[in-house]
Amino acid sequence: MSAIIKDKKNNLSVPIYLDYSSTTPVDERVAAKMAECLTKEGVFGNPASRSHSYGWDSEKLIDEARQNVANLINADKREIIWTSGATESDNLAIKGAAHFYKDRGNHLITLSTEHKAVLDTMRHLESEGFDVTYLDPQDNGLVNIEELKNAITDQTILISIMHVNNEIGVIQDLETIGKLCRENKIIFHVDAAQSPGKVKMDVDKFNVDLLALSAHKAYGPKGIGALYVRRKPRVRLEAQMHGGGHERGFRSGTLPTHQIVGMGEAFRLADIEMEEDNKRIKKLRDKLWNGFKDMEEVYLNGDLNQRIPGNLNVSFNFIEGESLIMAVKDMAVSSGSACTSASLEPSYVLRALGRDDELAHSSIRLTIGKYTTEEEIDYAIKLISESVTKLRELSPLWEMYKDGIDLKSVKWSAH
């Protein structure tokens, strides 16, 4: 861990980790359970082995984990399919349902601010001849229900709307959307990678048919996820991975016991500790936002109230995002989403909210988690305020703004 330096003066380890929506460390209690499923003294057996106790022991742990995951979303454990993560779950759900139900219709609806795991899967289906509607959200990031209603045709077979947006943290009104889907006999898929431990999920209350989950956003290990597949009324899928017929044929491949046990334990803890953690995290988030919201030309992206407690996505006008991230190098944060920050494009999520390119370019995402401390938040406020002031002194746009020039009236030389 050579990159992590102890800042003696502030008694903090820098860079301060404020990127919990990107991934989380594994909870020590989770790691301890996982470690029991690896070595020859542990439960290492193949859960598909029916002829000896090594297999049975493994199967028992997997069964408990399945129950823990089901509990968190109010499902039956027989409705949980293990996958490698939310990306695979999204692929299996959307392609699997589209292929199975293609005789019923060829139209799918989603949101332009979905994760790439959904958007890219939809693009792939378009290349196979399916018709996809990408709805833009309102400027607060939430779905416009009327627009969604109007987009439905007699050909619509599936609607995919995420629960919590990974960049701006807004929570969609799944209850209303789920009701709409059920009334129109449309399959409702939800990417819920960002929900566990942050916001309550109830597949029955929300009429969800398919739900993608991931362990590593909720203090579980990377490389494991799940897909919820409704039994009543039964939702069918065409398998994407063929082989030994594991997971009732939906997803072949030997089950990784240690990973599954890790996910199960992480979700069990999330269920118990969510409320307390969220109270503390929200307090820290509010402190952080209050620490710099009164600076000039600072914008919060996405609705403040319909939002998970740990997320702040902020645009500092007249400052370019990458230079801001460089300036706050003692903080681990992201500009746009981590999956796309290798490109120079501004965030497609912020663009879809109708934010100007300038504001989309100047955004950073700060996400707080259960290991964040008050000292870290104090440090972050100081660092952000100082960096913004410094970079604005460097910014010709800030100078023009201060001189009262309307930047929209300037004829720029695009390059």
Next chain:
Amino acid sequence: MAYSNKVLDHYENPRNVGSFDKEDVSVGTGMVGAPACGDVMKLQIKVNDEGIIEDAKFKTYGCGSAIASSSLLTEWVKGKSLTEASLIKNTDIAEELALPPVKIHCSVLAEDAISAAIDDYKKKRK
């Protein structure tokens, strides 16, 4: 993104930040780029009666490489004649700062900025 030490040095300690009065006849101003593209550079040169750039200032909205490219440029143009300054190439800047390929456009913008500043100065003198 891993930046070179030279980029980091210019980014952390930018040289010649500021502005001259752009109405002054001895000042040439070049403003290039666009906010929507994520880069805007403003470069100003102060030219004496012998046609030598006496002083230079910049302000840049953009990534670390864009800030470093314009900071370096202000150092290089000082003491040069307009003709000498116009010969600075983006490749010289990119090489000096060891810019990665995705950041070459920052050095191109810096080259555009110096030529725009020289043009502005010459227009004022006509």
